[in-house]
Amino acid sequence: MRITTVGLDADDTLWHNETIFRLTQDRFRDLMSEVAPPEVLEARLAAVETRNLALYGYGVKGFTLSLIETAMELTGGDPPGRIIADILAAGREMLGHPVEPLPGVDQALAALSQSYRLVLITKGDLLHQEQKLAASGLGDLFVAVEIVSEKDASTYERVFARHGTGAAEAVMCGNSMRSDILPALATGAFAAHVPYALTWAHEMADAPKDHPRFAELGCIAELPGWIRSLA
Amino acid sequence: MRITTVGLDADDTLWHNETIFRLTQDRFRDLMSEVAPPEVLEARLAAVETRNLALYGYGVKGFTLSLIETAMELTGGDPPGRIIADILAAGREMLGHPVEPLPGVDQALAALSQSYRLVLITKGDLLHQEQKLAASGLGDLFVAVEIVSEKDASTYERVFARHGTGAAEAVMCGNSMRSDILPALATGAFAAHVPYALTWAHEMADAPKDHPRFAELGCIAELPGWIRSLA
Secondary structure (H helix, E strand, O other), X not given: OOOOEEXXXXXXXXXXXXXXXXXXXXXXXXXXXXXXXXXHHHHHHHHHHHHHHHHHOOOHHHHHHHHHHHHHHHOOOOOOHHHHHHHHHHHHHHHOOOOOEOXXXXXXXXXXXXXXXXEEEEOOOHHHHHHHHHHHOOHHHOOEEEEOOOOOHHHHHHHHHHHOOOHHHEEEEEOOHHHHHHHHHHOOOEEEEOOOOOOOHHHOOOOOOOOOOEEEOOOHHHHHHHHHHHO | OOOOEEEEOOEOOOEOOHHHHHHHHXXXXXXXXXXXXXXXXXXXXXXXXXXXXXXXOOOHHHHHHHHXXXXXXXXXXXXXXXXXXXXXXXXXXXXXXXXXXOOXXXXXXXXXXXXXXXXXXEOOOHHHHHHHHHHHOOHHHOOEEEEOOOOOHXXXXXHHHHHOOOHXXXXXXXXXXXXXXXXXXXXXXXXXXXXXOOOOHHHOOOOOOOOOOEEEOOOHHHHHHHHHHHO
């Protein structure tokens, strides 16, 4: 089997993301502790996020707006100004958060880039994802970067046709079964799941355990070896 | 001179955008009329937007956050809840605003698409720009869509290399001297300026009047004829 191209997810595959969202949610819980108990707050935030997803898409700015909207709903439409100020500050801090590659990422990507075309495929705010890639120091290892609004089978088909030799000769690697693995497999690509400690509920799906082109890896360091084993 | 590819800006070239931002600013001015006089409000909003541009980038979500931040600053950090609610509603309405091609756009694009590869090149929120293109009904006329975080010379060089036959055989058309015309000319492309009734201060620049590859058009209907005249 010839493999020419490796697609890599960014958030929670190359660097932390969900952890930063969870830390902001913890901060929001503390901020709102006199307004609502944690379980009410979390349920309401999840409902607001789900409702806004089609309008705001993925990323920090939409999340910040959803936090403000949740605070509005839980305070009868009149939150103290300090709550709004703290949410705005939290959003800005998320956008300016330092980016550090996860353990093993540098070495795995350096090894893979010797033999394959690496393509970064990620969702989120366009500018913020570009900034994170620049801050990560990994940018030069990729032949292309595709920031997309949704990761479905047609996305992978288009990206692997444009930057590689088609999905059948490509591997996709990421932490989300729903966004990285299942749609890539559906196009005929190989797919390697590298779990992250936390998964946003929206991204969960069952593993396609017996699929012949699927692998569950313990960490990204195993990726170069698995791809070699396909040959 | 052979022309193979035509790049088109989207906001205020193919459909209204700045008008919708201005309408929201008018609404914000009315909402804040008891808090600050219009000139103070506008100066403060412009300062907040400029400060946030590097962090938020272009688009409605960042603009909505900047409106909230401006309201915070002008109310001593404690705006009435109804002001926040109205800003959130205004942001949502901007994202859901109907999209209708400007006069002459349908015909001009239909004519151009017979002879040239059309590429949409636009800034803004990724998801929102995709949604606007889908709503416009113009999507099928483009061979490619590039939603970018900044329009500089390297952007045009990359896009015309990827989707065309290089900048020297491409025309860029848009309403912004700063983003559409000057950087496209800098790469060796031709550029046609089609003015819109309103221009965001950030996008203003002098016209390169005597540039041999530049044209100032009265409306987009003149674009096919001008491109034919280059041959």
